[in-house]
Amino acid sequence: MKTAVLFWLVxxxxxxxxxxxxxxxxxDLEVPALSAGPPAPGKRVKVGLxxxxxxxxxxxxxxxxxxxxxxxxxxxxxxxxxxxxxxxEGSNLGYxxxxxxxxxxxxxxxxxxKGDAIAITWWGNPPTxxxxxxxxxxxxxxxxxxxxxxGDESKVVLCGFSRGAIACNYLGLYDDETAKLWCxxxxxxxxxxxxxxxxxGSDRASALVRLQRLGNRPQFICGEGSNxxxxxxxxxxxxxxxxxTFLSTGFRNHNDAWTLRPSPVRDKAREWxxxxxxxxxxxx
Numbered sequence: 001m002k003t004a005v006l007f008w009l010v011x012x013x014x015x016x017x018x019x020x021x022x023x024x025x026x027x028d029l030e031v032p033a034l035s036a037g038p039p040a041p042g043k044r045v046k047v048g049l050x051x052x053x054x055x056x057x058x059x060x061x062x063x064x065x066x067x068x069x070x071x072x073x074x075x076x077x078x079x080x081x082x083x084x085x086x087x088x089e090g091s092n093l094g095y096x097x098x099x100x101x102x103x104x105x106x107x108x109x110x111x112x113x114k115g116d117a118i119a120i121t122w123w124g125n126p127p128t129x130x131x132x133x134x135x136x137x138x139x140x141x142x143x144x145x146x147x148x149x150x151g152d153e154s155k156v157v158l159c160g161f162s163r164g165a166i167a168c169n170y171l172g173l174y175d176d177e178t179a180k181l182w183c184x185x186x187x188x189x190x191x192x193x194x195x196x197x198x199x200x201g202s203d204r205a206s207a208l209v210r211l212q213r214l215g216n217r218p219q220f221i222c223g224e225g226s227n228x229x230x231x232x233x234x235x236x237x238x239x240x241x242x243x244x245t246f247l248s249t250g251f252r253n254h255n256d257a258w259t260l261r262p263s264p265v266r267d268k269a270r271e272w273x274x275x276x277x278x279x280x281x282x283x284x
Contacts, residue, residue, distance in 0.1 A: 018252075019224070019225060019250065019251055019252040020250070020251060020252065021080060021251065021252060021253060022251045022253045022255055022257060022258045022261055023081075025261040025262065025263070026261070027257070027260045027261050028260070028261065028262055029095065029096055029099060029100070029259075029260040029261075030260070031044070031092055031095045031260070032044045032053070032095075032100070034046055034051070034089055039052050039053075039054050039149065040054060041054050041055065041056050041057070041058045041059075042054070042055070042056040042100070044089075044105075046089065048141075049088070049109045049111070049118055049137070050088055050106060050107060050108050050109055050137075050141050051088040051089050051091075051106075051107040052104070052105070052106055052107075052145065052149075053094070053095065053100070053104070053105040053106075053107075054104060054149060055098065055100055055101045055102055055103060055104065055105070056100055056101055057101050057102065058104070058149075058150070059150075060150070061150065062150050063150050063151075063152040064102065064103060064104050064150055064151060064152060064155075065102070065103050065104070065151075065152050065155035065156070065157065065277040066103065066104045066105075066106060066142070066145060066146065066151040066152065066155065066156045066157070067093075067094040067097065067098060067103045067104070067105050067106070067157050067159060067273075068094075068106045068107075068108055068138075068142060068156060068157065068158050068159070068182075069088075069091045069093050069094045069105065069106065069107045069108070069159050069160060069161075069164065070091075070107075070108060070110070070158070070159070070160035070161075070163070070164030070167045070168070070171070071084065071085070071086055071087060071088060071090055071091045071107065071109075071110075071160070071161060071163065071164050072084035072086065072160075072161045072162030072163045072164055072189075072256070073086050073120070073121045073122065073162060073163040074086020074087065074120035074121060075120060075121065076162075076254075078254060080252060080253050080254075080255075082253050082254050082255040083255075084161070084162065084254075084255075085120075086110075086118075086119075086120035086121060086163075087109070087118060087120070088107035088108060088109050088118075089107065091107045091161070091164075091256065092161075092256040092257045092259055092260055093159050093160075093161055093186070093188060093256050093259050094106075094107070094159065095259070095260070096256075096257075096258075096259020096260045096261075096266065097159070097186075097259055097266075097269055097270060097273055098273075103273075103277075104145060104149060104150075104151050106141065106142070106145050108137065108138050108141055108142075109134070109137065110122065110123040110134045110163075110167075111123065111124075111133040111134045111137055112124065112125055112133070113125040113128070113130050113133065114133070115133030115136070115137065119134070121163075122163065122197075122198070122199055123167075123171070123199075124199075126198065126199075127198075128200065129198070129199035129200060131170070131171055131174060134171060135171060135174055135175070135178055138171065138178065139177065139178055139181065142156060142181055153181075154183060155183055155276075155277040156181055156182055156183060157182065157183060157184045157185070157186060157273065157276060157277065158172045158181075158182045158184075158185050158186075159185070159186035159187070159188070160186075160187060160188065161188045161189060161256040162188070162189050162190055162254065162256075163190075164187075164188075165187035165188050165189050165190045165191060165223075166187075166190050166191065166192050166197070167192075168185045168186070168187045168191075168192070168219075169185070169187075169191070169192035169193070169207065169210050169211060169214075170192045170201070170202075170207075170210065172185060173192075173210040173211065173213040173214060174210060176213065179213040179214075182217065183217060183276060183277065184217055184218045184219065184220070184272075184273075184276035184277075185214075185217070185218075185219045185220070186219070186220040186221075186222075186269065186272075186273070187219065187220070187221050187222070187231075188222050188223060188249075188256060189222075189223040189224060189227050189254055190223070190227070190231075191221060191231040191234070191235070192207045192210065192211075193206075193207025193208065193211070193234065194230060194231055194234050208238065211238065211239070214239075214242070216242075216243065217243070218243035218244070218245070218272070218275075218276055219242070219243070219244050219245070220245045220247075220269055220272045220273075221235075221244060221245065221246050221247075222245075222246070222247045222248065222249055222265060222269070223248065223249065224248070224249050224251055224252055224253055224254055224255075225248065225252065226248065227248070228246045228247055228248055229246065229248070231246065232244075232246040245268070245272060247265050247268060247269075248265070249263065249265050250263055250264065250265055251263075
């Protein structure tokens with residue numbers, strides 16, 4: 001078993017080195033800078049501890065689908081120059097997937113155990129990593145965005161990068177109250193239950209309990225190199241008939257800015273997003 005894991009890691013490392021860097025592809029999108037003042041069409045603003053973007057075609061009273069995004073761990077950098085700050089304002093997936101139109105984009109934080117500051121790494125505080133303050137903030141923020149800005153409660157997609165990809169299930173399916181918020185999930189690089197991590201409940205048995213709350217909702221699972229294929233080998237035997245999509249980004253980078261550049265996988269992710277929000281399927 002250890003030999004097989006080592007072989008996979010070496011193969012994945014070699015594959016990552018052969019794939020192109022995202023910086024070889026010119027970006028066709030730029031995430032808007034944070035603006036002061038209240039939310040408005042085309043503006044990205046800090047509201048409390050979260051970041052909210054209203055699309056350029058947003059209108060008062062209209063219902064729109066919502067992309068809720070969870071960031072990767074902070075303090076991350078690698079030899080390719082990829083960086084993750086761990087902050088909501090550092091996220092890129094939602095803007096790249098929507099191109100700033102048609103979707104409200106909410107970047108929600110992870111909170112410390114007191115619920116009064118952002119957790120840059122994982123959620124809560126070690127060694128307990130209590131997710132409850134983060135879950136409470138997430139639920140309340142999604143509901144307020146739908147209530148105050150016209151988010152369609154039946155068309156809320158949860159997405160995340162790295163820590164956020166794991167959190168799509170770990171937090172998004174943590175309990176029945178949280179799980180019912182979403183119509184679909186997009187996980188970029190990593191997945192709950194594939195590997196163990198420092199927080200309690202990262203083991204496969206615990207992940208399987210959370211996975212039962214998925215129901216018949218779709219998931220788009222992607223990653224650099226062969227990351228998504230590792231997840232597919234884990235997940236397909238558990239959910240052979242589920243609506244699951246597995247794709248490599250085609251880049252070597254552990255960096256959510258790949259969605260700010262044209263690629264076949266971004267096209268497929270956008271098609272998936274349109275399908276999921278056009279026919280919103282939720283598990284009650």
